[in-house]
Structures are given as structure tokens and as C-alpha cells.
Amino acid sequence: MSNSIEGKTAIVTGAANGVGLAIARHFIEQGANVMFADRDEERLHDEVGDAQVEDGARLRYFAGDLRERLTIANLLSATIDAYDRVDILVNASRQIMATDPLDPEDDSVATLLEQNLMTALRLSQAVAKRMIHQAETDGRDEGTVGTIVNISSIAGRRTQPELLAYSISAAALDQATRSMAVSLAPERIRVNGVAVGSVMSANLRSRLGEADGLRQAIIDATPMGRIASPSELAETVQFLASDASAFMIGQVLTVDGGRTLIDPVVEPAH
Numbered sequence: 001m002s003n004s005i006e007g008k009t010a011i012v013t014g015a016a017n018g019v020g021l022a023i024a025r026h027f028i029e030q031g032a033n034v035m036f037a038d039r040d041e042e043r044l045h046d047e048v049g050d051a052q053v054e055d056g057a058r059l060r061y062f063a064g065d066l067r068e069r070l071t072i073a074n075l076l077s078a079t080i081d082a083y084d085r086v087d088i089l090v091n092a093s094r095q096i097m098a099t100d101p102l103d104p105e106d107d108s109v110a111t112l113l114e115q116n117l118m119t120a121l122r123l124s125q126a127v128a129k130r131m132i133h134q135a136e137t138d139g140r141d142e143g144t145v146g147t148i149v150n151i152s153s154i155a156g157r158r159t160q161p162e163l164l165a166y167s168i169s170a171a172a173l174d175q176a177t178r179s180m181a182v183s184l185a186p187e188r189i190r191v192n193g194v195a196v197g198s199v200m201s202a203n204l205r206s207r208l209g210e211a212d213g214l215r216q217a218i219i220d221a222t223p224m225g226r227i228a229s230p231s232e233l234a235e236t237v238q239f240l241a242s243d244a245s246a247f248m249i250g251q252v253l254t255v256d257g258g259r260t261l262i263d264p265v266v267e268p269a270h
Contacts, residue, residue, distance in 0.1 A: 002242060002243050002244060003238060003239060003242045003243075003244040004030070004031075004242060004243075005027060005030050005031070005032045005088065005238055005241055005242050006030060006031030006032065007031060007032070007033075008032045008033070008087040008088055008241075009032065009033040009034075009035075009079065009083040009084075009085050009086050009087050009088070010024075010027050010032050010033070010034050010035070010086070010087065010088035010089070010090060010241070011034075011035045011037055011075065011076075011079055011086055011088070011089050011090070011123075011127065012024040012027065012034060012035070012036060012037065012090045012092055013037045013038065013066060013090065013091055013092055013093035013119075013120075013123065014037075014038060014091075014092040014093030014094060014151075015034075015036035015037055015038050015044070015047075015061070015092065016036070016038035016039075016040040016043040016044045016047060017038075017040075017043060017047075017201070017202045018199070018200075018201030018202050018203070018230050019092050019094075019151060019196065019199055019201055019230045019233055020036075020038070020090070020092035020093060020151075021036075021047060021230065022229075022230035022231045022233065022234050023090055023092055023151075023230075023233065023234045023237050024036050024059075024090075025231075025234075026231065026234035026235070026237075026238065027088075027234075027238070028058060028059055030238060031058075032058070032088070033058045033059070033082075033083045034058065034059050034060075035059075035060050035061070035062055035075070035078065035079045035082065035083075035086075036048055036059060036060070036061040036062070037061070037062045037063075037064075037066065037075055037093075038061075038063060038093070039063060039064060039065050039066070040063070041061075041063030044061040044063055045061070047061075048060075048061045060078070060079075060082050062074075062075050062078050062079075066093065066119045066122075066123060067114055067115060067118070067119055069122065072119075072122055072123050072126050073126065075123070076126050076127060076130060080130070085130075085134050086127055086130055086131065086134075086146070087131070087146055087147070088146070088147050088148075088149070088241045089123065089124060089127045089146075089147075089148045089149070090148075090149045090151065090237060090241070091119075091120035091123065091124065091148070091149070091150045091151060091173075092151040093115075093116075093119060093120070094115075094116055094151065094153070095111075095112060095115045095116060096112075096163070096166050096203055097111065097112065097165060097166065098162050098163065099161075099162065099163065099164035099165040099166075101161050101164050108164070108165035109164065109165040109168055109169075111165065112165040112166055112168070112169040113165075113168065113169050113172060115169070116166075116169035116170070116172075116173060117169050117172045117173050117176060120150055120173060120176070121176055121180075124148050124150075124180060124191070127146070127148065128146070128148070128180075128184055128187070128189050131145050131146030131187070131189050132145070132187050132189070134146075135187075135188065142188075143188065143243075143246075144188055144189070144190055144243065144246060145187070145188045145189060146188075146189045146190075147189070147190045147191075147192075147240065147241045147242075148180070148184075148189065148190070148191045148192075149191075149192055149193065149194065149237050149240045149241055150173055150174075150176070150177045150191070150192075150193040150194075150252075151193070151194055151196065151233075151237075152170045152173045152174050152177070152193050152194065152195045152196070152252060153166065153167075153170040153195055153196055153197075154170075154195050154196065154197050154254060154256050154259060154260050155167045155170045156168075156169075156170030156171035156172075156173070156174050156195065157171070157195070157260060158260070170195070173193070174193060174195065174252050177191055177192065177193040177250060177252055178250040178252075181249040181250030182249070182250060185249050190240075190245070190246075190248065190249050191249060191250065192240045192245065192248055192249065192250065192251045192252070192253070193251070193252040193253070194233060194236055194237060194240070194252065194253050194254075194255055195252050195253070195254050195255070195256070196228070196233060196255050196256065197222065197228065197254075197255065197256025197257055197259045197260070198218045198222065198227045198228065198256075198257075198259070199227065199228045199229070199230055199232075199233065200227050200228065200229055200230065201230060204227070215227070221259055221262075222256070222257040222258060222259045223257060223258035223259070223261065223262060224257035224258055225257075226257065228255070228256075228257060232255070233255055236253060236255055240253070
């Protein structure tokens with residue numbers, strides 16, 4: 001099966017920086033049409049520039065808060081207006097925030113479930129309906145008609161009390177990936193995910209600047225001994241979005257340099 005996504009149309013959320021931006025750029029390099037979506041219009045414009053206004057341009061950007069249902073509808077409409085269809089959705093928009101597990105006034109769990117789970121779920125539902133409509137219009141009665149890839153985190157499998165909300169939202173998104181994969185398989189829409197370890201996103205870069213020793217702690221906890229660059233995830237996402245993974249659904253691939261393979265507790269020397 002081919003790993004090609006050339007000529008396909010993709011929506012990538014969280015595309016103003018970090019992992020989402022790296023995926024969107026990689027898709028452009030691979031010949032896809034890409035709608036860069038994010039709430040940060042200034043940064044989107046800095047990354048995409050005026051290229052989106054050219055006739056036949058393979059990249060466009062859309063700025064808006066995807067927690068709003070109307071914004072989701074407008075994003076899909078803008079993509080259809082630009083490219084007539086959507087074949088791939090990559091839900092790469094993620095927010096991380098600390099949680100005080102003992103503070104009943106802490107709303108971080110509700111905040112991150114809305115941002116990291118519900119936004120991806122609602123957008124996936126809207127895009128899936130469009131993919132089904134396209135298949136009916138095209139008269140396609142075999143083969144995959146669309147793919148959805150959710151970017152999650154190994155935090156969903158680890159226990160870090162200070163990241164309670166983020167861990168819960170990541171675990172919930174992993175379960176949504178599996179559940180939607182089964183639900184949409186009869187419609188020939190494939191849903192998979194990628195659980196990432198420490199990636200040099202804008203958020204992590206900021207945290208490294210604020211927390212002494214954090215960089216070395218991450219490196220020490222990762223068998224490969226380094227932090228990943230955002231671009232390293234892009235080819236894994238391309239694999240899941242392409243026909244190379246045509247018989248895969250509901251899988252959440254781990255890309256973490258081996259971090260989830262080891263017990264961080266080291267026995268003292270005797």
C-alpha cells in the first residue's frame with residue numbers, strides 16, 4: 001500500500017506551532033492541500049504568510065476558537081470552499097496546565113476535557129459526516145473514504161498528580177479514538193492516534209526555561225536520551241493518514257523514545 005498523501009486535503013488543528021505546525025508543513029511537502037487551523041491568527045499568518053491568497057495555493061489558514069460549535073462549522077466550510085473536500089483530519093491541538101489535586105475550586109479537568117477531548121470529538125463528527133457525503137457523491141463503494149488521526153500523550157498512561165487534568169484528557173482522547181474507530185469503520189473512515197512523549201513544543205520550551213533540571217530529568221527518563229523534535233512525529237501521522245495503514249483502526253501508536261518502557265525507580269547499588 002502507498003504511503004502517499006499527494007492530492008489529499010487535510011485539516012490540521014494546533015497548526016500555529018509545535019507538533020501541529022510540523023505535521024501541516026510535512027503534509028504540504030508531501031503534496032497535500034492543508035488547512036492550518038489554530039486560534040492564534042497572528043502566529044498563523046507569520047507561518048503561512050500571504051501564500052494562502054494565491055490561486056491554486058495548497059495551503060490556507062483558519063483562525064478561531066474550536067471550542068465553539070459555530071467555529072467548527074466555519075472551519076469545515078472554509079476548507080470545502082477552498083478545496084471542495086476533506087480527506088484527512090489531524091486533531092493536534094492540545095493544551096497543558098497544572099492541576100492542584102486537593103483544590104475543589106480547580107477547574108482544570110473541565111477546561112482540558114473541553115479543549116483536548118470535546119474539540120477533537122466535535123470536529124471529528126463534523127468532518128466524518130462530510131467524508132460520508134463525499135463517498136456517496138463520488139459513488140465510491142470500496143476503500144477508505146477518510147482518515148482521522150488524534151494526537152494524544154503518554155500522560156494518559158502515566159500518573160503525574162500535578163498533570164491530573166492533562167492525563168485525564170489524554171486518556172479520554174485515547175478512548176474516544178478507539179470508540180470512534182469502531183463506530184466509523186462501517187463508513188470506511190479510519191480513526192487512529194499517536195501518543196507522544198516529550199516533544200520540543202512551544203509549551204515545553206517555555207517550561208524548560210522556567211524549571212531548573214527539567215530538561216535533564218526528561219532526558220534521564222527517556223532511553224533514547226533526548227527530547228524529540230516536532231518534525232519526528234509527522235511521518236508517523238502520515239503513515240496513519242495514508243493507505244499504508246489501510247487495515248489499522250483504533251490504534252494509538254506510542255512515539256516517546258522508550259519512556260513508557262521503563263520504571264523510573266532505580267534500585268540503589270549494594
